[in-house]
Amino acid sequence: MTAPSSPTAIGSPFSSAPSPRCETGASPLTAASAPRPVSLPGPSWLAAQGRLPLAFMILALGWLAAATAMTALAPATLALPHAAPAAVMLAHAWVLGVFVTVAVGAIYQIAPVALSTTMWSERCGWAHLWLHTIAVPGMIVSFARWDMALLGHFGALFALGVGLFGLNTWKTVRRCGARDVVALSLVLSAAWLCLTVVLGLAFAANRFWHFIPLDPLALLRAHAHVGLIGFFVTLLQGVTFRLVPMFTLAEVRDWRPVRVGLGLSQFGLLGLAPALAWNRGYVAMVCASLVLAGLVTSGWALFDTLSTRRKRHLDPGIRAFLAGGIVMIVAAAAGLLLIFPATPWDSVSRGFNGMVYAVLVLLGGLFPLIAGMLCKVVPFLTWMRAYGPKVGRVPTPAAGALTHPRLETWAFRTHAAAIAVLIVGVATQNLTLLRVGAWTLALGVVLILADMAGVLKHLRPAPTQTK
């Protein structure tokens, strides 16, 4: 092939229609006019960064199987009061084992790309993974035996891991200098997670030393909401507006409602947590209303963002994520009813309706949010490891081609049916419905696990991996 004697620039001959670049048949960027190129971290860095979040995701898949098995094998647990040891154990298996593991793994992946930097310390991240891997099963066993001393030991290990995670997130954000709402949500969610763990440990210690003169049930509710709203909702109210535009080619037209949504939730939670702990019904109601307003505002901002999307067809994972967000808003409204003073649904007097709320929040709202994230993140991380180094050298598939969208669609449909049955089963204390709901839930999870196994299969080193 003979080279031309002078620089040549032409538009792409392969685009079906002219883009601004192609209209004149020449690039708008000549050597003289082109801005100074920027540099991205190298591929080796990306490969290294991808390992840690992928390890968290694989751990989360194991916990997803375990928590589902615990639910399916003992569905009557859902008919117990929400403070019953078995219910507390099951809730922690889902929350710490599945939801926190996925969310933390996602943060280790998202934070560097959202902030255009590297994590402050990858070693801290791996230490966190090991502490998390050891501590969570220990905590679940402690809950099963209702051994608060053992819980304190494993809880301390968990707290140490979360502390490293919080430090890592804070240092990463501080180092990159980002001050936008996404960076803020990352730091705030990490801080709330640390506080949740400290509160949990304090409540366990209070069983021995009684240094907190408050109703343990009220403290449990405060602890749960600090974790739920402080960590999960705060995180989602920020990073959603970086990820969803990325996945759907959309743009956030106005960041003000995103900031307002986050702010309302934060102020709401700052009042809600102490109001729940001290059983101040009206104050809790006002603060929960602020949280609900924050969720609605963020939901509206997301709806507005999605209206600008170029990718019209949404993946099953994104659809599940959005459905989970809607259920969370419904669940927040249900929570408002529960804390309404002297309400017939008051969870303080009845004790059981809190479980309807818990199932709605955790399995109805948080599950599809987290599983939707899982269905997007795992294929992408797998693609990064299996195919990223091959880009440009051999044909590589898209990350979405590693999944089975139909399987995911049926998984989330099955899950929605399961939740409907479980909610009715919990509300009516009907064990047959609880069994049917729990096994339907298990079927949905099996479909998700089968899909994820098919994705992870691509990590096996094989010469015929390319499609």
Next chain:
Amino acid sequence: MTPSASYETTDAIWRALASILDPEFGISIVDLGLIYSVERSGPDVRVIMTLTTPTCPSGAWICDGARAAVQQLPGVENVRLGLVFEPQWTPQMLSARAQHELGCGAEHGR
């Protein structure tokens, strides 16, 4: 060296770049409008490209792959790849084919 030979050479570079799919959308990076220009001077090739977002998590792989795809072409010795974010990528840079694949073409009312 003839003009047609020059065109074929640059054409091959575009073709090589078009073989790279964006991992999220499964669409060629050329159809996505990520390649701003290709310049060739003898064995030296200069590609100026962008990403859909500066925080694109697969950005480094795409850039590295673009460089590798061009580098393996016959007659190419040096590839200089410039990653720029001005002008910023916008969905208007999608080709008609990409718009159709994403479901946002004229026939979809957008």
